[in-house]
Amino acid sequence: MVAAAGKEAPTGGASARWESDPILSVEHLTMRFGGLVAVGDLSFNAGRGDITALIGPNGAGKTTVFNCVTGFYKPTEGRIVMRHGPGRQAETVEEVTNSGLRWKKEGDKGIFLLERMPDHEIAHRAKVARTFQNIRLFGGMTALENLLVAQHNPLVVASGFTVGGIFGLPSYRKAEQAAIEKAVYWLERTRLIDRADDPAADLPYGAQRRLEIARAMCTDPQLLCLDEPAAGLNPRESAELNELLKFIRDEHGTSVLLIEHDMGVVMEISDHIVVLDYGVKISDGDAETVRNDPNVIAAYLGVEEEEEIDIPEVLEDVSAAAGKAGTGKGGKA
């Protein structure tokens, strides 16, 4: 990857993957809540096979962007393009946009205009999976069941839209066996196999985070959106999460869009970082570019929360201040 040029132009380098082969393009996205502009005219790309991090202070609008991408909010303005198959496919994108259709799919290639699609179709057709900032598991169902629910759509077809399933067709049994195998695969990957038959609500916090990622992966996504997956994890779990995300990217070719406060995680695994502040993009590029961007430093110095600060001296200052205030909140260590 080339060091990006500047903050205004989104990294001119021709070899930047997010420019030449973006899986997701967010174009002029605006989301207003009444008078509040949560996201204002935001444009960025996420490269196919990249881990793209979306960072920014609290309230910057990161979760709102996720909700627009995954269809939970209808954007006020803007276009969100999800691409299956290589390249920008610019002609098809224009064709679909002008045709008024929601998506177009031909073989492995496909163009999906996410702002036009309802949430469940985005997950089902456009193959975008997500996790939530506050974990949303099916607490009363076992870990295994959680992963089977994620494979709902292929299983419904295999069950002959339930009718065949009621009569116990052998083809459905085979499909269910395959679904259980896939669930077992992800349970092993996330070290949850021993807890497979325990209710999700019974798992420790870190395990719940991993299970949510496993569940999202069971939908066979092309793009995985993770909203603060490392929040509340201890350093060991955090390092494990890094490995898991790299595994997902490298072995499964799944692109990852990541919201994260933990700079350790972000700087280590991201191929591309987009920085938001007050709903506006203030920086965009690889880790090196963003780290040295004066805009980013300014935005982060303006914030009190210690997790969001990566510069050791500042961190010390902050924890000293917190100690004096008697809040008992220490630094990271």
Place this chain on the structure above:
Amino acid sequence: MASTRTDAPASDGKPAAEMPAQAAQGRLAASLKDAAVAAFLAGVLGFFFIGLRTDIEPGGLEITMRWTAWVVSILIVFGGRLALNLFVFRAQRPATGIVGAGLSGMGEALPGLGKWLMRGLFVFALVLPFFFMAAFPGKDRQFIDLAILILTYVMLGWGLNIVVGLAGLLDLGYVAFYAVGAYSFALLSQYFGFGFWMALPLAGILAAFWGIILGFPVLRLRGDYLAIVTLAFGEIIRVVLLNWYEFTGGPDGISGIPRPTFFGLEFSRGDDGFAAFFGLDYSPIHRFVYLYYIILALALITNVVTIRLRKLPIGRAWEALREDEIACRSLGINTRNTKLTAFSIGAMFGGFAGSFFATRQGFISPESFTFLESAIILAIVVLGGLGSQIGVVIAAIVTIGGIEMLRNLGFLTQIFGPGFDPVQYRMLIFGLAMVFIMVWKPRGLVSTREPSAVLKEKKRIGADMVAQGEGH
């Protein structure tokens, strides 16, 4: 008055030996005082409501004092409050806790026993009519009829369980589909001469169709709104049936609904009847036995289908919907269709049960489909434990059997005088029983959930983890 609960005596550092006696004394005194306060309040409040009675007289209202009733009510409040204080609020081991522990012990044992209990009940259900005929020759008709009634409610409970227990959508208007099923058959037979077996599938389909129609508007509603709108729909259907006189006969209802035939044979005395064909002596009991087996088969079908559905993707999606709708959508589940299938499949079983009801009664009118009916079915589901199949059976036997039992308590008239009719009090007793169970066992008799897929070891899931869904 609930605040008195909190000032229960706490150990305040007295020598251990003195404590129990002193504490007990203090407790008694405090309890007496509290009960006296309650009795005083009851006296003040009850003076106008219980102590005075007004009757319309030619010259205006005439007031009579009812001192006995007033004093008795005060005494009841005093005694009740004292007992509650001594044994529950201020007791070291509250009686409710002991009973609750016993009940939950039962609840935990039930699932383990469940399999055997289910099998035992099943075998008993299979031979039940013959058992009754042999054991109670004089009363067999009455008992078989009661069994039919209970099974109808078991079936309705299982049907509603799909909507409320699995999908977590609180439906207070389930009786609407029961009515649709009953009226579908009655009208089809009246206008087109359909028999029971022809009309049964149609009634189910029509009810399912109405399930979808009523489901659509409530898709976006949550919580209390869902409950209220479904309740309104139940009433709308009943009011339409009541007022569309030309079509449904309004309050007069529909009579002369055909009885089910056995492969074309009627249960009549004639030469071409069931008894004559098989060379038996004619007896009206044959029809009851036949009806019994029909409802048993219908209920078993409901049960088997529900158990299978739970292990299919659609059933898992229902339960997932109950747990977290937003997460469902993030996984590509079309929650609208999922809710509609729950409504329509639940409604379909309600429709089957409805047309069975019509053929059993031979006469239906909107009066059979009031909100109370919905409430009883829902009570059966909730008492049994949301989502539990065996729980519904037990709850139906207890509730419906219990209500019917009250009809047989004739000896009570000897105590309370000839005017006393225990049936009049059934709703009061029913309500009290509900309150007690909900206090001690808020998640129903069988409150644990059985996972729908198992990798290594099947572990039951405690009620505290299972979400209840919308409107609870």
